[in-house]
Amino acid sequence: MQERNYDVVVIGAGAAGMASALKVAEQGLKTAIVDREPFLGGILPQCIHNGFGVHLFKEELTGPEFAERFIQEIIKSDIDIYLNTTATSMAVHQPIKQINLCSSQHGVFRINARAIVLAMGCRERNRGNLSIPGTRPAGIFTAGLAQRLINIDGYIPGKRVVIVGSGDIGLIMARRLTWTGAEVLAVVEILPYPSGITRNIVQCLNDFNIPLYLSHIITKIEGKDRVEAVEITPLENGAPNYAKTFKVACDTLLFSVGLVPENELTQSAGIKINPETGGPQVDTRLMTSAEGVFACGNVLHVHDLVDWVSDEAQRCGKELINFLQGKTEKIEQGKIVVGSNLKYVLPNKYRLGEANRFSMRSLIVRDKATLVVRQGEKTIRQFTLRHVKPAEMFHIELKPEDFKEVVINGELLPIEFSLS
Protein backbone atom coordinates (compact mmCIF):
# COMPACT_ATOMS: atom_id res chain seq x y z
CA MET A 1 0.00 0.00 0.00
CA GLN A 2 1.15 3.47 -0.88
CA GLU A 3 2.09 5.68 2.07
CA ARG A 4 2.49 9.43 2.24
CA ASN A 5 3.80 11.60 5.08
CA TYR A 6 2.50 14.95 6.24
CA ASP A 7 2.64 17.13 9.32
CA VAL A 8 -1.11 17.66 9.25
CA VAL A 9 -4.01 16.01 7.45
CA VAL A 10 -7.40 17.72 7.36
CA ILE A 11 -10.41 15.47 6.74
CA GLY A 12 -13.20 17.35 4.98
CA ALA A 13 -12.82 20.35 2.67
CA GLY A 14 -15.81 22.47 3.70
CA ALA A 15 -15.48 25.87 5.33
CA ALA A 16 -14.02 24.29 8.48
CA GLY A 17 -11.46 22.13 6.69
CA MET A 18 -10.31 24.87 4.34
CA ALA A 19 -9.98 27.55 7.03
CA SER A 20 -8.02 25.31 9.39
CA ALA A 21 -5.78 23.94 6.60
CA LEU A 22 -4.89 27.47 5.49
CA LYS A 23 -4.01 28.45 9.04
CA VAL A 24 -1.60 25.55 9.57
CA ALA A 25 -0.08 25.69 6.09
CA GLU A 26 0.67 29.38 6.66
CA GLN A 27 3.18 28.25 9.30
CA GLY A 28 4.98 26.07 6.78
CA LEU A 29 3.56 22.78 8.02
CA LYS A 30 3.23 20.16 5.30
CA THR A 31 -0.53 19.84 4.95
CA ALA A 32 -2.99 17.64 3.06
CA ILE A 33 -6.74 18.21 2.75
CA VAL A 34 -9.02 15.34 1.70
CA ASP A 35 -12.67 15.25 0.69
CA ARG A 36 -14.88 12.50 -0.69
CA GLU A 37 -16.62 14.94 -3.07
CA PRO A 38 -15.12 15.91 -6.45
CA PHE A 39 -15.04 19.60 -5.41
CA LEU A 40 -13.84 21.81 -2.58
CA GLY A 41 -16.31 23.73 -0.41
CA GLY A 42 -18.36 21.07 1.38
CA ILE A 43 -22.01 22.03 1.69
CA LEU A 44 -21.42 25.61 0.46
CA PRO A 45 -21.55 25.12 -3.35
CA GLN A 46 -25.13 23.85 -3.08
CA CYS A 47 -26.23 26.80 -0.91
CA ILE A 48 -26.65 29.19 -3.84
CA HIS A 49 -28.75 31.68 -1.83
CA ASN A 50 -27.16 34.75 -0.28
CA GLY A 51 -26.62 35.34 3.42
CA PHE A 52 -23.09 34.07 3.96
CA GLY A 53 -20.12 36.01 5.27
CA VAL A 54 -21.87 39.00 6.85
CA HIS A 55 -19.64 38.77 9.93
CA LEU A 56 -16.42 37.53 8.36
CA PHE A 57 -16.25 39.55 5.13
CA LYS A 58 -18.73 42.31 6.05
CA GLU A 59 -20.67 41.65 2.89
CA GLU A 60 -23.40 39.31 1.88
CA LEU A 61 -22.24 36.45 -0.31
CA THR A 62 -23.83 33.32 -1.73
CA GLY A 63 -22.51 29.94 -0.55
CA PRO A 64 -20.40 29.32 -3.68
CA GLU A 65 -18.90 32.82 -3.48
CA PHE A 66 -18.05 32.37 0.18
CA ALA A 67 -16.39 29.03 -0.60
CA GLU A 68 -14.44 30.55 -3.45
CA ARG A 69 -12.73 33.07 -1.16
CA PHE A 70 -11.15 30.09 0.62
CA ILE A 71 -10.70 27.88 -2.46
CA GLN A 72 -8.66 30.61 -4.10
CA GLU A 73 -6.29 30.68 -1.12
CA ILE A 74 -6.06 26.88 -0.98
CA ILE A 75 -5.13 26.66 -4.65
CA LYS A 76 -2.42 29.28 -4.24
CA SER A 77 -1.01 27.58 -1.13
CA ASP A 78 1.27 24.54 -0.82
CA ILE A 79 -1.56 22.40 0.54
CA ASP A 80 -1.95 19.05 -1.25
CA ILE A 81 -5.57 18.50 -2.28
CA TYR A 82 -7.06 15.01 -2.47
CA LEU A 83 -10.58 15.04 -3.95
CA ASN A 84 -12.84 12.00 -4.50
CA THR A 85 -11.02 10.64 -1.48
CA THR A 86 -12.75 9.12 1.55
CA ALA A 87 -11.07 8.62 4.91
CA THR A 88 -12.20 5.14 5.94
CA SER A 89 -10.42 4.57 9.25
CA MET A 90 -7.64 5.93 11.40
CA ALA A 91 -5.28 4.93 14.18
CA VAL A 92 -4.82 7.94 16.43
CA HIS A 93 -3.40 6.83 19.77
CA GLN A 94 0.28 7.24 18.96
CA PRO A 95 2.43 10.28 18.07
CA ILE A 96 2.36 9.47 14.35
CA LYS A 97 -1.23 8.90 13.29
CA GLN A 98 -2.30 6.75 10.38
CA ILE A 99 -5.25 7.62 8.18
CA ASN A 100 -6.52 5.04 5.72
CA LEU A 101 -8.03 6.47 2.59
CA CYS A 102 -9.63 5.34 -0.59
CA SER A 103 -9.76 7.33 -3.81
CA SER A 104 -10.50 6.85 -7.48
CA GLN A 105 -7.08 8.23 -8.40
CA HIS A 106 -4.79 6.62 -5.80
CA GLY A 107 -6.79 3.52 -4.82
CA VAL A 108 -6.41 2.46 -1.21
CA PHE A 109 -3.59 4.37 0.47
CA ARG A 110 -2.37 5.67 3.80
CA ILE A 111 -1.31 9.04 5.13
CA ASN A 112 0.94 9.30 8.19
CA ALA A 113 0.62 12.60 10.03
CA ARG A 114 1.63 14.24 13.29
CA ALA A 115 -1.79 15.83 13.72
CA ILE A 116 -5.31 15.47 12.31
CA VAL A 117 -8.11 17.99 11.93
CA LEU A 118 -11.57 16.43 11.86
CA ALA A 119 -13.78 18.63 9.65
CA MET A 120 -16.31 16.14 8.25
CA GLY A 121 -19.36 18.36 8.71
CA CYS A 122 -22.77 16.95 9.51
CA ARG A 123 -25.61 15.12 7.89
CA GLU A 124 -29.35 15.54 7.94
CA ARG A 125 -31.78 13.75 10.18
CA ASN A 126 -34.29 11.85 8.06
CA ARG A 127 -37.68 10.18 8.18
CA GLY A 128 -36.21 7.20 10.02
CA ASN A 129 -35.17 9.48 12.89
CA LEU A 130 -38.77 10.70 13.23
CA SER A 131 -40.72 7.45 12.81
CA ILE A 132 -43.74 8.74 10.91
CA PRO A 133 -46.31 6.03 10.12
CA GLY A 134 -47.53 5.27 6.60
CA THR A 135 -46.31 3.73 3.38
CA ARG A 136 -42.81 4.04 1.93
CA PRO A 137 -43.33 5.63 -1.47
CA ALA A 138 -40.86 7.62 -3.60
CA GLY A 139 -40.88 11.40 -3.25
CA ILE A 140 -39.51 11.74 0.27
CA PHE A 141 -36.27 13.68 0.55
CA THR A 142 -34.26 15.54 3.13
CA ALA A 143 -34.22 19.28 2.37
CA GLY A 144 -30.45 19.35 1.84
CA LEU A 145 -30.62 16.48 -0.64
CA ALA A 146 -33.36 18.32 -2.57
CA GLN A 147 -31.12 21.40 -2.50
CA ARG A 148 -28.29 19.43 -4.00
CA LEU A 149 -30.52 17.87 -6.67
CA ILE A 150 -31.81 21.26 -7.81
CA ASN A 151 -28.72 23.42 -7.44
CA ILE A 152 -25.93 21.04 -8.44
CA ASP A 153 -27.54 18.35 -10.58
CA GLY A 154 -30.41 20.40 -12.03
CA TYR A 155 -33.28 18.03 -11.14
CA ILE A 156 -36.55 19.29 -9.69
CA PRO A 157 -37.65 16.76 -7.07
CA GLY A 158 -41.41 17.40 -7.33
CA LYS A 159 -44.26 19.74 -8.19
CA ARG A 160 -46.51 19.85 -5.13
CA VAL A 161 -44.45 19.91 -1.99
CA VAL A 162 -44.97 19.77 1.77
CA ILE A 163 -42.02 20.64 3.99
CA VAL A 164 -41.62 19.17 7.47
CA GLY A 165 -39.66 21.38 9.88
CA SER A 166 -39.15 25.14 9.78
CA GLY A 167 -35.36 25.22 10.07
CA ASP A 168 -33.51 27.55 7.73
CA ILE A 169 -32.68 24.88 5.17
CA GLY A 170 -36.38 23.98 4.84
CA LEU A 171 -37.38 27.64 4.51
CA ILE A 172 -34.70 28.34 1.91
CA MET A 173 -35.95 25.31 -0.03
CA ALA A 174 -39.55 26.58 0.09
CA ARG A 175 -38.47 29.67 -1.86
CA ARG A 176 -36.11 27.75 -4.11
CA LEU A 177 -38.84 25.31 -5.11
CA THR A 178 -41.34 28.12 -5.69
CA TRP A 179 -38.82 29.81 -7.97
CA THR A 180 -38.41 26.62 -9.99
CA GLY A 181 -42.18 26.58 -10.60
CA ALA A 182 -43.14 24.02 -7.94
CA GLU A 183 -45.92 24.73 -5.48
CA VAL A 184 -45.13 24.61 -1.77
CA LEU A 185 -48.37 23.82 0.03
CA ALA A 186 -47.35 23.85 3.67
CA VAL A 187 -44.51 24.01 6.14
CA VAL A 188 -45.29 21.90 9.20
CA GLU A 189 -43.50 22.60 12.48
CA ILE A 190 -43.92 20.60 15.68
CA LEU A 191 -42.79 23.48 17.92
CA PRO A 192 -44.98 26.51 18.75
CA TYR A 193 -42.41 28.83 17.14
CA PRO A 194 -40.40 28.65 13.91
CA SER A 195 -36.85 27.23 14.11
CA GLY A 196 -35.49 29.38 11.29
CA ILE A 197 -34.51 33.04 11.50
CA THR A 198 -37.21 35.70 11.03
CA ARG A 199 -35.62 36.93 7.85
CA ASN A 200 -36.19 33.57 6.20
CA ILE A 201 -39.80 33.40 7.38
CA VAL A 202 -40.41 36.75 5.63
CA GLN A 203 -38.53 36.25 2.39
CA CYS A 204 -39.12 32.52 1.91
CA LEU A 205 -42.69 32.00 3.19
CA ASN A 206 -44.57 35.31 3.58
CA ASP A 207 -43.40 36.56 0.17
CA PHE A 208 -45.17 33.61 -1.45
CA ASN A 209 -48.08 33.20 0.99
CA ILE A 210 -46.90 29.74 2.00
CA PRO A 211 -48.75 28.65 5.17
CA LEU A 212 -46.67 27.77 8.23
CA TYR A 213 -48.45 25.36 10.60
CA LEU A 214 -46.88 25.73 14.04
CA SER A 215 -47.55 23.06 16.71
CA HIS A 216 -48.55 20.62 13.95
CA ILE A 217 -47.18 17.23 12.98
CA ILE A 218 -47.40 14.85 10.04
CA THR A 219 -49.41 11.84 11.20
CA LYS A 220 -49.57 9.85 7.98
CA ILE A 221 -47.90 9.56 4.61
CA GLU A 222 -50.08 8.15 1.81
CA GLY A 223 -49.17 6.82 -1.62
CA LYS A 224 -48.15 3.54 -3.20
CA ASP A 225 -45.37 4.28 -5.67
CA ARG A 226 -45.15 8.01 -5.15
CA VAL A 227 -46.29 10.22 -2.29
CA GLU A 228 -49.94 11.17 -2.89
CA ALA A 229 -50.95 12.96 0.29
CA VAL A 230 -50.00 13.63 3.88
CA GLU A 231 -52.15 14.02 6.96
CA ILE A 232 -51.40 16.98 9.20
CA THR A 233 -52.59 17.09 12.82
CA PRO A 234 -52.47 19.96 15.31
CA LEU A 235 -50.93 19.44 18.73
CA GLU A 236 -53.06 20.59 21.62
CA ASN A 237 -51.61 20.53 25.11
CA GLY A 238 -48.78 18.42 23.76
CA ALA A 239 -50.97 15.68 22.23
CA PRO A 240 -52.22 15.33 18.66
CA ASN A 241 -55.90 16.20 18.27
CA TYR A 242 -56.96 13.77 15.52
CA ALA A 243 -60.43 15.30 15.28
CA LYS A 244 -58.76 18.24 13.56
CA THR A 245 -56.54 16.22 11.20
CA PHE A 246 -56.58 17.45 7.62
CA LYS A 247 -55.17 16.06 4.41
CA VAL A 248 -52.98 17.79 1.84
CA ALA A 249 -52.54 16.22 -1.59
CA CYS A 250 -48.89 16.42 -2.68
CA ASP A 251 -46.26 14.46 -4.58
CA THR A 252 -43.21 15.37 -2.53
CA LEU A 253 -42.28 15.60 1.13
CA LEU A 254 -39.12 17.32 2.33
CA PHE A 255 -37.67 16.85 5.80
CA SER A 256 -35.77 19.70 7.36
CA VAL A 257 -35.58 18.39 10.89
CA GLY A 258 -32.07 19.06 12.03
CA LEU A 259 -28.52 17.97 11.50
CA VAL A 260 -26.24 15.49 13.24
CA PRO A 261 -22.44 15.70 13.26
CA GLU A 262 -20.89 13.00 11.10
CA ASN A 263 -18.72 11.04 13.51
CA GLU A 264 -18.60 7.36 12.54
CA LEU A 265 -14.94 7.76 11.65
CA THR A 266 -14.25 9.54 14.95
CA GLN A 267 -16.06 6.96 17.03
CA SER A 268 -14.51 3.95 15.38
CA ALA A 269 -11.08 5.44 16.16
CA GLY A 270 -12.02 5.35 19.85
CA ILE A 271 -12.40 9.11 20.31
CA LYS A 272 -14.88 10.18 23.01
CA ILE A 273 -18.17 11.72 21.87
CA ASN A 274 -20.18 14.33 23.76
CA PRO A 275 -23.78 13.03 23.77
CA GLU A 276 -25.20 16.58 23.90
CA THR A 277 -23.52 17.83 20.73
CA GLY A 278 -23.07 14.55 18.89
CA GLY A 279 -19.51 15.70 18.21
CA PRO A 280 -16.25 14.77 19.90
CA GLN A 281 -15.49 16.07 23.38
CA VAL A 282 -12.87 18.79 23.15
CA ASP A 283 -10.77 20.80 25.55
CA THR A 284 -9.79 24.47 25.26
CA ARG A 285 -7.41 23.61 22.44
CA LEU A 286 -10.31 22.09 20.46
CA MET A 287 -8.37 18.85 20.88
CA THR A 288 -10.32 15.61 21.21
CA SER A 289 -9.66 12.80 23.69
CA ALA A 290 -6.92 11.61 21.31
CA GLU A 291 -3.77 13.71 21.63
CA GLY A 292 -3.01 15.54 18.38
CA VAL A 293 -6.50 15.08 16.92
CA PHE A 294 -8.48 18.32 16.66
CA ALA A 295 -12.03 19.07 15.50
CA CYS A 296 -13.88 22.11 14.20
CA GLY A 297 -17.01 23.12 12.30
CA ASN A 298 -20.19 21.09 12.04
CA VAL A 299 -18.48 17.82 12.91
CA LEU A 300 -17.87 19.28 16.36
CA HIS A 301 -21.29 20.85 16.89
CA VAL A 302 -23.89 22.07 14.41
CA HIS A 303 -23.44 25.76 13.51
CA ASP A 304 -26.12 28.05 12.07
CA LEU A 305 -23.66 30.39 10.42
CA VAL A 306 -20.66 29.58 8.32
CA ASP A 307 -18.91 32.68 9.73
CA TRP A 308 -18.68 30.97 13.14
CA VAL A 309 -17.47 27.79 11.47
CA SER A 310 -14.56 29.62 9.84
CA ASP A 311 -13.81 31.43 13.06
CA GLU A 312 -13.66 28.23 15.06
CA ALA A 313 -11.58 26.54 12.35
CA GLN A 314 -8.98 29.30 12.37
CA ARG A 315 -8.75 29.03 16.13
CA CYS A 316 -8.38 25.27 15.76
CA GLY A 317 -5.50 25.78 13.30
CA LYS A 318 -3.73 28.10 15.73
CA GLU A 319 -4.12 25.66 18.61
CA LEU A 320 -2.80 22.85 16.45
CA ILE A 321 0.33 24.85 15.63
CA ASN A 322 0.92 25.68 19.29
CA PHE A 323 0.47 22.04 20.17
CA LEU A 324 2.96 20.82 17.56
CA GLN A 325 5.43 23.45 18.72
CA GLY A 326 5.10 22.02 22.22
CA LYS A 327 3.69 25.22 23.67
CA THR A 328 0.49 23.69 24.97
CA GLU A 329 1.41 20.05 25.28
CA LYS A 330 0.87 20.19 29.03
CA ILE A 331 -1.52 22.89 30.08
CA GLU A 332 -3.71 23.02 33.11
CA GLN A 333 -7.41 23.00 32.37
CA GLY A 334 -10.51 23.09 34.53
CA LYS A 335 -13.83 21.40 33.87
CA ILE A 336 -16.93 23.10 32.49
CA VAL A 337 -20.27 22.16 33.99
CA VAL A 338 -23.46 22.69 31.99
CA GLY A 339 -26.10 24.08 34.35
CA SER A 340 -29.81 24.77 33.94
CA ASN A 341 -31.50 25.61 30.61
CA LEU A 342 -28.43 25.00 28.47
CA LYS A 343 -28.12 22.18 25.98
CA TYR A 344 -24.35 22.34 25.83
CA VAL A 345 -21.28 24.49 26.34
CA LEU A 346 -18.24 24.10 24.14
CA PRO A 347 -15.31 23.58 24.73
CA ASN A 348 -15.72 21.27 27.71
CA LYS A 349 -12.75 22.83 29.56
CA TYR A 350 -11.35 26.25 30.51
CA ARG A 351 -7.84 27.48 31.06
CA LEU A 352 -6.20 30.22 33.08
CA GLY A 353 -4.18 33.22 32.00
CA GLU A 354 -6.00 34.07 28.75
CA ALA A 355 -9.37 34.88 27.26
CA ASN A 356 -11.68 31.86 26.82
CA ARG A 357 -14.38 31.82 24.15
CA PHE A 358 -17.39 29.55 24.60
CA SER A 359 -20.18 28.54 22.21
CA MET A 360 -23.48 27.35 23.63
CA ARG A 361 -27.11 26.63 22.91
CA SER A 362 -30.14 27.41 25.03
CA LEU A 363 -32.91 24.94 25.84
CA ILE A 364 -35.45 27.74 26.24
CA VAL A 365 -36.92 30.63 24.25
CA ARG A 366 -36.61 33.89 26.19
CA ASP A 367 -36.12 37.63 25.77
CA LYS A 368 -33.62 39.23 28.12
CA ALA A 369 -32.17 36.03 29.48
CA THR A 370 -29.45 36.01 32.12
CA LEU A 371 -26.39 33.83 31.83
CA VAL A 372 -24.65 33.25 35.13
CA VAL A 373 -21.07 31.96 35.32
CA ARG A 374 -20.03 30.42 38.62
CA GLN A 375 -16.74 29.11 39.89
CA GLY A 376 -17.61 26.95 42.86
CA GLU A 377 -20.16 28.91 44.91
CA LYS A 378 -19.02 32.26 43.60
CA THR A 379 -20.62 34.09 40.67
CA ILE A 380 -17.74 35.37 38.55
CA ARG A 381 -19.63 36.91 35.62
CA GLN A 382 -23.16 37.62 34.52
CA PHE A 383 -24.36 38.37 30.99
CA THR A 384 -27.70 39.70 29.78
CA LEU A 385 -28.70 38.21 26.44
CA ARG A 386 -31.20 40.04 24.24
CA HIS A 387 -32.92 36.93 22.96
CA VAL A 388 -32.13 33.23 23.26
CA LYS A 389 -33.65 30.23 21.49
CA PRO A 390 -32.53 26.67 20.83
CA ALA A 391 -32.10 27.31 17.10
CA GLU A 392 -29.50 30.06 17.63
CA MET A 393 -26.05 29.35 18.99
CA PHE A 394 -24.49 32.17 20.98
CA HIS A 395 -20.95 32.96 22.11
CA ILE A 396 -19.46 34.58 25.17
CA GLU A 397 -15.92 35.39 26.16
CA LEU A 398 -14.46 35.24 29.66
CA LYS A 399 -11.46 37.42 30.43
CA PRO A 400 -8.32 36.10 32.13
CA GLU A 401 -9.13 38.09 35.28
CA ASP A 402 -12.54 36.41 35.55
CA PHE A 403 -11.02 33.16 36.78
CA LYS A 404 -9.42 32.53 40.12
CA GLU A 405 -6.84 29.85 40.42
CA VAL A 406 -8.54 27.64 42.95
CA VAL A 407 -7.28 24.08 43.14
CA ILE A 408 -9.20 21.41 45.02
CA ASN A 409 -7.96 17.84 45.20
CA GLY A 410 -5.35 18.67 42.57
CA GLU A 411 -7.95 19.94 40.09
CA LEU A 412 -8.95 23.45 39.07
CA LEU A 413 -12.35 24.36 40.48
CA PRO A 414 -15.01 23.72 37.77
CA ILE A 415 -16.88 26.57 36.11
CA GLU A 416 -20.63 26.29 35.74
CA PHE A 417 -22.83 28.10 33.23
CA SER A 418 -26.56 28.43 33.76
CA LEU A 419 -29.29 30.34 32.01
CA SER A 420 -32.48 31.83 33.38
Place this chain on the structure above:
Amino acid sequence: MDKEVICLSCPNGCHITVQETPDNNYQFQGAKCERGEVYAYEEITDPRRVVTAVVQTNSEEMPYIPVKTDKAIPKRYIKTLLTELYRKKINLPAKCGQIIIQNFMDTGVNVVITRTFPLDFLR
Protein backbone atom coordinates in the same frame (compact mmCIF):
# COMPACT_ATOMS: atom_id res chain seq x y z
CA MET B 1 -50.94 54.49 9.86
CA ASP B 2 -48.00 52.53 11.27
CA LYS B 3 -46.58 49.69 9.28
CA GLU B 4 -44.19 47.04 10.48
CA VAL B 5 -41.37 45.95 8.21
CA ILE B 6 -38.88 43.18 8.96
CA CYS B 7 -35.52 44.21 7.58
CA LEU B 8 -33.88 41.66 5.27
CA SER B 9 -30.58 43.50 4.81
CA CYS B 10 -28.79 41.03 7.05
CA PRO B 11 -29.64 37.99 9.20
CA ASN B 12 -30.41 40.22 12.23
CA GLY B 13 -33.96 40.75 10.92
CA CYS B 14 -34.78 43.99 12.79
CA HIS B 15 -38.47 44.79 13.27
CA ILE B 16 -38.89 48.37 12.03
CA THR B 17 -42.01 50.43 12.64
CA VAL B 18 -42.66 52.90 9.86
CA GLN B 19 -44.87 55.89 10.50
CA GLU B 20 -46.08 58.19 7.76
CA THR B 21 -45.91 61.82 8.87
CA PRO B 22 -48.53 64.42 7.75
CA ASP B 23 -46.03 65.96 5.31
CA ASN B 24 -45.74 62.62 3.45
CA ASN B 25 -42.44 61.70 5.01
CA TYR B 26 -41.59 58.56 6.94
CA GLN B 27 -40.28 57.98 10.43
CA PHE B 28 -38.53 54.77 11.37
CA GLN B 29 -38.10 53.01 14.68
CA GLY B 30 -36.32 49.80 15.62
CA ALA B 31 -33.52 49.63 13.03
CA LYS B 32 -30.10 48.76 14.44
CA CYS B 33 -28.25 50.38 11.56
CA GLU B 34 -28.93 52.90 8.81
CA ARG B 35 -29.33 50.15 6.22
CA GLY B 36 -32.56 49.29 8.01
CA GLU B 37 -34.16 52.64 7.29
CA VAL B 38 -33.19 52.49 3.65
CA TYR B 39 -34.64 49.02 3.47
CA ALA B 40 -37.90 49.90 5.22
CA TYR B 41 -38.44 52.89 2.92
CA GLU B 42 -37.90 50.72 -0.11
CA GLU B 43 -40.07 47.87 1.21
CA ILE B 44 -42.97 50.30 1.51
CA THR B 45 -42.51 52.16 -1.74
CA ASP B 46 -40.87 49.60 -4.07
CA PRO B 47 -40.15 46.14 -2.58
CA ARG B 48 -37.07 44.37 -3.95
CA ARG B 49 -35.31 41.03 -3.52
CA VAL B 50 -32.00 39.50 -4.51
CA VAL B 51 -32.72 36.54 -6.80
CA THR B 52 -30.50 33.45 -6.97
CA ALA B 53 -30.89 30.54 -9.38
CA VAL B 54 -28.92 28.05 -11.45
CA VAL B 55 -28.47 28.29 -15.21
CA GLN B 56 -27.75 25.46 -17.64
CA THR B 57 -24.26 25.14 -19.10
CA ASN B 58 -22.65 23.33 -22.02
CA SER B 59 -20.53 21.21 -19.66
CA GLU B 60 -21.16 17.63 -18.58
CA GLU B 61 -18.98 18.00 -15.52
CA MET B 62 -20.89 21.04 -14.28
CA PRO B 63 -24.32 20.98 -15.97
CA TYR B 64 -25.67 23.93 -13.96
CA ILE B 65 -23.95 27.01 -12.61
CA PRO B 66 -25.24 29.31 -9.85
CA VAL B 67 -26.07 32.98 -10.53
CA LYS B 68 -27.44 35.96 -8.61
CA THR B 69 -28.68 39.46 -9.24
CA ASP B 70 -25.94 41.90 -8.21
CA LYS B 71 -28.54 44.07 -6.44
CA ALA B 72 -32.07 43.53 -5.24
CA ILE B 73 -34.52 43.66 -8.13
CA PRO B 74 -38.12 45.01 -7.91
CA LYS B 75 -40.34 42.08 -7.00
CA ARG B 76 -42.59 42.52 -10.03
CA TYR B 77 -39.71 41.59 -12.36
CA ILE B 78 -38.74 38.35 -10.63
CA LYS B 79 -40.96 36.02 -12.64
CA THR B 80 -39.83 37.38 -16.00
CA LEU B 81 -36.22 37.24 -14.89
CA LEU B 82 -36.48 33.60 -13.81
CA THR B 83 -38.12 32.63 -17.11
CA GLU B 84 -35.27 34.25 -18.98
CA LEU B 85 -32.65 32.56 -16.79
CA TYR B 86 -34.15 29.11 -17.26
CA ARG B 87 -34.03 29.60 -21.04
CA LYS B 88 -30.35 30.48 -21.05
CA LYS B 89 -27.36 28.24 -21.68
CA ILE B 90 -23.89 29.35 -20.65
CA ASN B 91 -20.62 28.28 -22.18
CA LEU B 92 -17.95 27.28 -19.70
CA PRO B 93 -15.32 28.15 -18.55
CA ALA B 94 -16.91 30.90 -16.50
CA LYS B 95 -15.66 33.04 -13.72
CA CYS B 96 -17.30 34.18 -10.49
CA GLY B 97 -18.54 37.74 -11.01
CA GLN B 98 -18.90 37.42 -14.79
CA ILE B 99 -22.01 39.25 -16.03
CA ILE B 100 -24.49 37.16 -18.02
CA ILE B 101 -27.35 39.67 -18.22
CA GLN B 102 -26.65 43.38 -18.23
CA ASN B 103 -29.16 45.95 -16.95
CA PHE B 104 -32.12 43.59 -16.95
CA MET B 105 -35.17 45.39 -18.42
CA ASP B 106 -33.61 48.76 -17.58
CA THR B 107 -33.70 48.06 -13.84
CA GLY B 108 -29.98 48.74 -13.49
CA VAL B 109 -29.63 45.19 -12.15
CA ASN B 110 -27.13 42.72 -13.63
CA VAL B 111 -27.09 38.96 -13.28
CA VAL B 112 -23.66 37.54 -12.40
CA ILE B 113 -22.17 34.07 -12.09
CA THR B 114 -21.31 33.06 -8.51
CA ARG B 115 -19.01 30.09 -9.06
CA THR B 116 -15.84 29.69 -11.10
CA PHE B 117 -15.52 26.60 -13.26
CA PRO B 118 -13.14 24.98 -13.93
CA LEU B 119 -10.98 25.95 -10.98
CA ASP B 120 -7.75 26.27 -13.03
CA PHE B 121 -9.38 29.50 -14.00
CA LEU B 122 -8.63 30.79 -10.49
CA ARG B 123 -4.89 30.41 -10.71
